[in-house]
Amino acid sequence: MSAGRGDKAANHSIARTLATVLGAPLAAFAVGAAVMAFLPGPWAFAVGFHVVLPVWVGLACALPLARNGRVAWGVCLAVVAPVAVALLVRGPR
Numbered sequence: 543m544s545a546g547r548g549d550k551a552a553n554h555s556i557a558r559t560l561a562t563v564l565g566a567p568l569a570a571f572a573v574g575a576a577v578m579a580f581l582p583g584p585w586a587f588a589v590g591f592h593v594v595l596p597v598w599v600g601l602a603c604a605l606p607l608a609r610n611g612r613v614a615w616g617v618c619l620a621v622v623a624p625v626a627v628a629l630l631v632r633g634p635r
Contacts, residue, residue, distance in 0.1 A: 557612065561614035573593060574594035575629065576628060
């Protein structure tokens with residue numbers, strides 16, 4: 543290993559860490575809100591509520607493995623942007 547690179551596991555950027563800590567739950571809650579909004583019937587809240595945790599855990603496990611903070615935040619944005627657009631297009635009930 544070269545002296546300039548250091549150990550990648552110990553060399554996390556603050557942006558990647560913030561994407562994991564802040565971006566993952568926000569993206570997961572957005573996905574849960576979309577499931578609640580688009581799923582018909584009385585089970586919409588229960589299913590949307592229970593979708594949040596697996597999405598959150600999946601993102602929290604995947605985002606620290608991103609190449610850099612920009613990629614990690616890009617993943618969060620790629621999850622949140624289509625959900626937000628779909629919710630805006632749908633409008634209030």
